[in-house]
Amino acid sequence: MGVQLGDLVTKQKVELEELQGKVVAIDAMNFLYQFLSIIRQRDGELLRDSKGRITSHLSGLFYRTSNFIEAGIRPIYVFDGKPPILKLRTVRKRKQARAAAAAEWKKALEEGRVEDARKYAQRAGRVDETVVDQSKKLLDCMGVPCVQAPGEGEAQASHMLLRGDAWAVASQDFDSLLFGAPTLLRNLAITGRRKLPGKDVFVHVSPEVIKLDEFLRSLEIKREQLVDIGILIGTDYNEGIKGIGPKKALELVKKHGSMEEILKTEIGKKFEVDPLEVRKIFLTPDTTDKYEIKWGEPDPERIKSFLCGEHDFSEERVQSGIDKLVSGAAKRNQSSIEKWFG
Amino acid sequence: MVKARMSDSKIWKTCVGSMVNLIEEAAFKFTPDGIKMKAMDPSHIALVDLDLPSGAFEEYSVKESKVLGINLVEMDRVLSRAKVGDELGMELDEKQNRLMINFKGASARKLSLPLINIDERDLPDPKIPFSAEIDVIAGVIQDGLKDAELVTDNVQFLVDKDSFAMKAEGDKGTSDLKLSKGDEALVKLDVNQPARAMFNINYLSDMMKGVGSSDVVKIRLGSDLPVQIDFQVSKGRLRFLLAPRIEAE
Numbered sequence: 001m002g003v004q005l006g007d008l009v010t011k012q013k014v015e016l017e018e019l020q021g022k023v024v025a026i027d028a029m030n031f032l033y034q035f036l037s038i039i040r041q042r043d044g045e046l047l048r049d050s051k052g053r054i055t056s057h058l059s060g061l062f063y064r065t066s067n068f069i070e071a072g073i074r075p076i077y078v079f080d081g082k083p084p085i086l087k088l089r090t091v092r093k094r095k096q097a098r099a100a101a102a103a104e105w106k107k108a109l110e111e112g113r114v115e116d117a118r119k120y121a122q123r124a125g126r127v128d129e130t131v132v133d134q135s136k137k138l139l140d141c142m143g144v145p146c147v148q149a150p151g152e153g154e155a156q157a158s159h160m161l162l163r164g165d166a167w168a169v170a171s172q173d174f175d176s177l178l179f180g181a182p183t184l185l186r187n188l189a190i191t192g193r194r195k196l197p198g199k200d201v202f203v204h205v206s207p208e209v210i211k212l213d214e215f216l217r218s219l220e221i222k223r224e225q226l227v228d229i230g231i232l233i234g235t236d237y238n239e240g241i242k243g244i245g246p247k248k249a250l251e252l253v254k255k256h257g258s259m260e261e262i263l264k265t266e267i268g269k270k271f272e273v274d275p276l277e278v279r280k281i282f283l284t285p286d287t288t289d290k291y292e293i294k295w296g297e298p299d300p301e302r303i304k305s306f307l308c309g310e311h312d313f314s315e316e317r318v319q320s321g322i323d324k325l326v327s328g329a330a331k332r333n334q335s336s337i338e339k340w341f342g
Numbered sequence: 343m344v345k346a347r348m349s350d351s352k353i354w355k356t357c358v359g360s361m362v363n364l365i366e367e368a369a370f371k372f373t374p375d376g377i378k379m380k381a382m383d384p385s386h387i388a389l390v391d392l393d394l395p396s397g398a399f400e401e402y403s404v405k406e407s408k409v410l411g412i413n414l415v416e417m418d419r420v421l422s423r424a425k426v427g428d429e430l431g432m433e434l435d436e437k438q439n440r441l442m443i444n445f446k447g448a449s450a451r452k453l454s455l456p457l458i459n460i461d462e463r464d465l466p467d468p469k470i471p472f473s474a475e476i477d478v479i480a481g482v483i484q485d486g487l488k489d490a491e492l493v494t495d496n497v498q499f500l501v502d503k504d505s506f507a508m509k510a511e512g513d514k515g516t517s518d519l520k521l522s523k524g525d526e527a528l529v530k531l532d533v534n535q536p537a538r539a540m541f542n543i544n545y546l547s548d549m550m551k552g553v554g555s556s557d558v559v560k561i562r563l564g565s566d567l568p569v570q571i572d573f574q575v576s577k578g579r580l581r582f583l584l585a586p587r588i589e590a591e
Contacts, residue, residue, distance in 0.1 A: 020386065333589055337468065
């Protein structure tokens with residue numbers, strides 16, 4: 001999902017503790033999707049409470065977020081609003097892909113192929129209204145601010161960076177760079193000791209920082225041209241051109257300078273939607289200045305009644321998460337010495 | 343060639359002992375004029391700045407500047423082997439990429455430390471408009487911290503024309519330490535503008551750990567600004583800067 005810039009990007013590894021004091025605007029949908037994909041039982045089944053309701057997202061949201069907060073990070077979860085019309089087709093396709101994966105998953109389970117079952121199950125994960133509502137409720141109990149985007153969450157998060165309200169957008173997707181976010185933080189949702197898919201091997205995953213200006217400088221292009229590269233490869237709003245990957249797209253954009261010029265070539269005829277319309281989504285996205293960011297104290301009683309009372313979480317583990325939230329809240333007002341570097 | 347010798351190992355031991363609680367690894371610059379080191383703790387809350395001129399050593403010979411990456415935890419362990427009054431020698435073994443540490447007392451002992459690779463990043467000098475200078479006996483600050491530690495995680499430093507105070511307030515109670523002009527432990531009080539700022543007690547305690555309780559520390563303060571704490575070590579100085587906690591933003 002999102003635009004696949006993989007090969008082109010220059011990344012820098014950081015450790016969680018280096019993010020102390022940093023405000024991070026989290027692409028909430030992306031995180032929830034990751035939690036629903038990764039946090040699974042061994043056969044691929046989602047975590048569920050005694051009434052059979054899915055709890056993988058709540059588990060991820062609670063335990064991972066309390067780790068961020070303990071490390072002194074200030075998270076803001078930014079939720080999607082209405083998708084741009086051009087995205088509807090992508091949304092439909094994802095639905096089909098999930099339905100197909102769900103069927104494969106069932107089949108693999110029946111045939112006893114556990115690893116396959118897990119693989120397909122991960123693809124079947126979906127973020128629906130219930131997941132979003134429960135997540136917002138949990139974050140509220142934890143004292144973590146949520147922002148409702150009018151359109152795409154990543155666009156709103158990037159906008160908040162540009163207004164100086166946050167340091168980085170956290171997402172696995174690269175789209176926020178196209179939306180103009182100066183800093184992208186990847187791997188935050190999966191930081192720590194993680195199992196490699198399909199193997200019994202564990203690796204240590206660290207967050208990665210991608211700086212838009214360094215990235216553009218390394219490619220010797222402007223942000224508008226990065227958007228054009230994305231459109232050539234394919235975004236959530238258009239298919240992209242068959243046979244054009246990141247390297248070829250970069251070459252084309254450098255050769256022709258802009259999408260307008262590319263449209264005059266043979267490639268121009270291959271787009272199924274107007275690339276200039278797609279470009280508008282990235283360059284003039286639907287965002288708002290009306291949001292409030294405030295980190296509060298966690299409310300242990302509400303957290304326990306929601307997670308342990310309603311959803312059968314272990315009291316002991318939830319308490320250790322609450323302890324992290326409390327200690328993080330206490331550290332929150334600590335400034336960094338870098339603030340005084342000239 | 344990098345070679346240095348001091349007649350009392352305690353000086354270097356105190357330096358390392360004071361830094362090791364904040365930073366694990368450090369890039370020491372051995373220049374012809376002396377040893378310099380500047381580093382932040384991993385959370386970027388504190389900055390350590392060591393300046394030990396060649397005059398602090400009985401023998402010091404560094405032809406051209408060299409940066410030696412040292413694991414402070416390991417060095418601290420090696421230095422813990424020094425006996426009181428031992429002479430200390432340090433010498434770079436370029437072939438083996440090691441730092442040789444020699445103790446000379448009842449016997450001559452040699453230990454060596456592998457050097458490590460550290461990304462050398464030149465940190466800027468923070469610009470801080472301090473409004474007060476306080477020179478005070480270290481033991482007083484250490485006591486104030488121990489009192490405050492009983493009740494909470496943070497302590498407030500307050501200074502006005504006539505006094506310096508450390509106050510803490512938490513669920514478990516309060517603590518209050520006051521030094522007034524004329525008190526023997528208050529060596530100097532020079533206040534342009536009254537100031538108050540809040541700091542994490544753990545960090546302050548770590549910084550004050552290595553210093554002797556009768557030594558004088560030089561404190562610089564400003565409202566909601568970092569605190570600067572200087573210790574004199576032989577003919578050089580060890581400086582700590584600690585960023586404040588700022589309650590309302």
